Every structure is written in structure tokens, then in C-alpha cells.
Amino acid sequence: MTTMKLMGIFDADELIHAAFRYYLGRRTIATCAFAKDLSAAWDHIGERTRMMIGNELLQAYEDAEKHPDWKPLGDDCDREMWDFVKEKVMFISDK
16 A cells, blocks of 8 residues: 555544654654654644644643653753744744
């Protein structure tokens, strides 16, 4: 089965949300790449998915402040990339 046929079977928003949950808190260059791509694609993601990701991401930032020894956003380089997504989340919540 080709990739294009598979994309007709899977819901893209569900895959994006699942990937977000997988990458959030991981410490790898792939996390940085995913967060960068998520930020770039933000306006094309469904509103429900953006809200779920936004809520979970903001919770991770709160957890990071409450528990500095725990890294729910990954290492500093990972957190810097999540900051780009957080900017998009905050823009939506300010509306």
C-alpha cells in the first residue's frame, strides 16, 4: 500500500496529536524537528487538535516550573523548540 493510500485511512489530526504526545518530554534532535514542523503547520491543524495540544503543552510548562528537576519539556534545546509552538498556542488563546 502506498503512503498516499495510507493517508486516506488515517486521520492526520490524530496522527499529529499522537506524535506530539510521543515527542513531548523526549530528549532528541527528532523532538526539535517535530516541534519546528508543528509550529510551521499550526494554522493547518484542526481547531480541536490545536486545543488539545495547547492544553497539554501549557500543562507541561506549568509542571516544569513546579518541578525544576523533572524535565517534562525535555532538555533546554528541546524546550527552546517547544517555545515556538507555545507562541502559536498563546496567540490562539489571546483571541
